[in-house]
């Protein structure tokens with residue numbers, strides 16, 4: 001027992017030294033520190049700019065599409081995803097499954113859930129006609145106040161499809177006659193009589 005006990009202080013010293021950064025061989029080896037001039041690189045920084053065209057891992061979508069934010073860090077005014085009939089149909093289908101339960105099939109906030117939510121009723125989406133497209137995208141992605149994020153249920157493309165459909169719903173309630181294509185106006189005017 002004696003000899004082993006005698007080793008204790010030596011062991012303790014070895015452990016203490018192992019934790020000492022100056023003596024740690026990994027710490028001492030030659031390397032370029034991020035913001036210092038790299039040896040042999042003509043004074044360039046140790047932390048190099050990625051070669052042009054480098055695609056960050058895990059983020060293959062353009063930043064605006066993935067985040068709804070423009071280069072200025074603000075929500076993009078207009079969706080970066082081109083809208084066509086197929087995207088709108090997709091948006092409608094996903095909206096009716098996910099959003100309508102709270103915001104109503106027309107997006108007007110009339111839903112069974114809304115009637116029973118005492119804390120904060122899901123608002124009518126027609127109030128949000130003037131917010132940027134990117135904002136609506138981000139509400140779905142990040143959640144907003146009492147509304148949870150739906151990023152797990154909705155792929156990025158689906159979220160943009162819903163943005164387009166929400167715009168269509170808003171237009172359906174607030175369009176003026178001159179926004180209607182001329183060939184459809186006659187029919188509307190007749191129905192309105």
Ligand code: HEC
Nearest residue numbers: 098099102120121122123128136139140144145146147150
């Ligand atoms: C579980 C109910 C629920 C679902 C489902 C839901 N929302 Fe909401 N939403 C809310 C509530 C509640 C608020 C108000 C949050 C607050 O102000 O705290 C809200 C707020 C919003 C707002 C307004 C944000 C602002 O700027 O004030 C938008 C836009 C919106 N929701 C869009 C959507 C879309 C699109 C979907 C479908 C992907 C969706 N919501 C699904 C409950 C829901």
